[in-house]
Amino acid sequence: MSVLEAHGLTYRAGGRPLVENAGFRLGPGELTMLIGPNGSGKSTLLRLALGLLAPDAGEALIDGTSVRSLSPMARARKIAYLPQTRPLAWPMPVRDVIALGRFAYGAAPGRLSAEDAAAVARAVAACRLAGFEERAADTLSGGELARVHLARAFAAETPLLVADEPVAALDPRYQHEVAQLFAAAAHAGRGVLTVVHDLALAARYADRLIWMKDGRIVAQGSVEETMTAARLADVFGVAARIERSEGALALTVTGPA
Numbered sequence: 001m002s003v004l005e006a007h008g009l010t011y012r013a014g015g016r017p018l019v020e021n022a023g024f025r026l027g028p029g030e031l032t033m034l035i036g037p038n039g040s041g042k043s044t045l046l047r048l049a050l051g052l053l054a055p056d057a058g059e060a061l062i063d064g065t066s067v068r069s070l071s072p073m074a075r076a077r078k079i080a081y082l083p084q085t086r087p088l089a090w091p092m093p094v095r096d097v098i099a100l101g102r103f104a105y106g107a108a109p110g111r112l113s114a115e116d117a118a119a120v121a122r123a124v125a126a127c128r129l130a131g132f133e134e135r136a137a138d139t140l141s142g143g144e145l146a147r148v149h150l151a152r153a154f155a156a157e158t159p160l161l162v163a164d165e166p167v168a169a170l171d172p173r174y175q176h177e178v179a180q181l182f183a184a185a186a187h188a189g190r191g192v193l194t195v196v197h198d199l200a201l202a203a204r205y206a207d208r209l210i211w212m213k214d215g216r217i218v219a220q221g222s223v224e225e226t227m228t229a230a231r232l233a234d235v236f237g238v239a240a241r242i243e244r245s246e247g248a249l250a251l252t253v254t255g256p257a
């Protein structure tokens with residue numbers, strides 16, 4: 001089972017640290033949600049952890065090997081990444097967009113092995129895209145397209161899955177469905193790390209939270225351990241009510257702190 005580890009990651013730009021001394025471990029079986037205000041460094045941390053940015057200090061390792069030393073192909077077989085900025089639309093059928101998730105296995109649209117085709121079919125089913133396969137992706141709604149991008153990441157069937165704000169364009173029902181998909185993927189044995197802005201969703205589904213503020217990880221641990229009204233006020237500047245509901249913590253943000 002693959003493990004992503006980050007130690008002391010630091011990245012400076014524009015004369016200031018955007019990420020400073022950040023460390024975490026993403027292992028199998030856990031859904032970790034990365035939370036923090038706009039501009040706190042979440043996307044930068046993900047890109048450092050994935051080896052897409054070179055850190056000024058620290059390192060990220062997948063199964064003990066520096067991510068920067070892995071070829072893009074080797075990395076893509078270990079870890080699927082759904083970036084925050086995605087192409088708005090491609091004028092190609094949904095099935096082919098999802099099949100791009102299989103490129104690390106040598107697949108190309110129109111040249112899928114039986115294994116690739118089966119992985120694409122599983123991703124279509126998981127992301128509730130049955131019936132959309134032949135639609136041109138540039139005719140989809142924002143929420144539908146978001147699910148297609150998600151299916152592309154799922155189709156890679158990598159042991160690790162990293163997603164930057166995957167539910168931002170989704171309506172509440174699909175937000176929950178997608179969060180449940182991530183939780184199911186994690187509980188089936190993958191390591192899943194995702195940025196979310198909806199704190200109630202994070203409280204409901206995360207096994208672990210990583211809290212970022214001003215480029216630093218200020219807390220990490222379970223929802224129970226880390227989600228307190230004081231921390232929400234400190235990190236996000238909001239007042240919140242935290243209640244126990246059906247055995248889990250439920251969060252209501254009541255306004256600015």
Ligand SMILES: Nc1ncnc2c1ncn2[C@@H]1O[C@H](COP(=O)(O)OP(=O)(O)OP(=O)(O)O)[C@@H](O)[C@H]1O
Nearest residue numbers: 013014018036037038039040041042043044045084
């Ligand atoms: N190359 C760069 N040069 C200077 N500043 C940068 C650069 N890249 C990012 N930043 C700044 O670094 C900060 C962190 O950006 P980042 O995208 O990591 O934040 P984020 O927590 O993901 O934000 P959001 O929630 O808004 O997506 C922001 O203030 C951003 O403007």
